[in-house]
Amino acid sequence: IVMISDSDFVIKDGVLLQYSGTDTDVVIPDNVTEIGDSAFKNNTNIKKVTFSKNIKKINQSAFYSCTNLETVIFNNLISSIGNSAFYGCTKLSGVLKISENTRSVGNYAFANCSSLTSVEIASNNEEIKIGDCSFQNDTSIKSISLGNVTSIGKYAFDNCKGINTKVQFNDTLKTIGEYTLVIPTSVTSVTTGAFQNCSSIANVEIPDSLTRISAYTFDGCKSLESIEVPDSVTIIDNHAFNNCSSVETVTL
Numbered sequence: 001i002v003m004i005s006d007s008d009f010v011i012k013d014g015v016l017l018q019y020s021g022t023d024t025d026v027v028i029p030d031n032v033t034e035i036g037d038s039a040f041k042n043n044t045n046i047k048k049v050t051f052s053k054n055i056k057k058i059n060q061s062a063f064y065s066c067t068n069l070e071t072v073i074f075n076n077l078i079s080s081i082g083n084s085a086f087y088g089c090t091k092l093s094g095v096l097k098i099s100e101n102t103r104s105v106g107n108y109a110f111a112n113c114s115s116l117t118s119v120e121i122a123s124n125n126e127e128i129k130i131g132d133c134s135f136q137n138d139t140s141i142k143s144i145s146l147g148n149v150t151s152i153g154k155y156a157f158d159n160c161k162g163i164n165t166k167v168q169f170n171d172t173l174k175t176i177g178e179y180t181l182v183i184p185t186s187v188t189s190v191t192t193g194a195f196q197n198c199s200s201i202a203n204v205e206i207p208d209s210l211t212r213i214s215a216y217t218f219d220g221c222k223s224l225e226s227i228e229v230p231d232s233v234t235i236i237d238n239h240a241f242n243n244c245s246s247v248e249t250v251t252l
Helices: none
Strands: 003-005 009-012 015-019 025-027 048-050 071-073 094-098 116-121 128-130 143-145 149-152 226-228 249-251
Touching: none
Parallel strands: 025 048, 048 071, 094 116, 116 143, 128 149, 226 249
Antiparallel strands: 003 009, 009 015
């Protein structure tokens, strides 16, 4: 066991346990391979963090509520981003780019990051799972590109009211949870409220693979203008299109 401590960093066996400095621009040391639980939690000084080339894991709550954090520069080796890792980083802005080697984004990992404008997962990422509520309440996100995502947890994009572009997924997606966002061709059913309160979406393409539209699936999609339901859909549950106040045409 090797413990390294200086005025700013406490590192044990490659895990950064604690940062106690006051710098606004932090570069993680090269001998760090993992960011420990809550290592920067509630640090209100940090504005920018650069991950060294050797970091492979960001643990839970690592940057929880770093409310002045504006910029994060990831390396290409990070395999997992833990639960609530960047929860409540309200000034984290711009495009969030996740590399081809990241395999999981934890529950609430970027929830309440209300200044993020876009999420881009590398197109050559062969397999990645997105946890529950990962981007919940990220109201400034306008576009997402999720590549070969295989699983999306419930509420993952709940209250992402700014999304206004078409979202597509590859056939790698096998599981989609409640309150997520979209329906790829590999999915045959969606649980309650999948598109609820996505108030900027104007058009939705329902694939022929879908057989049921569950309750509240499109509830609160106030910009939705037209609905075309394919012949494959045999059941439309109560309130599926509740509060869709802009709908002008419905084709069944």
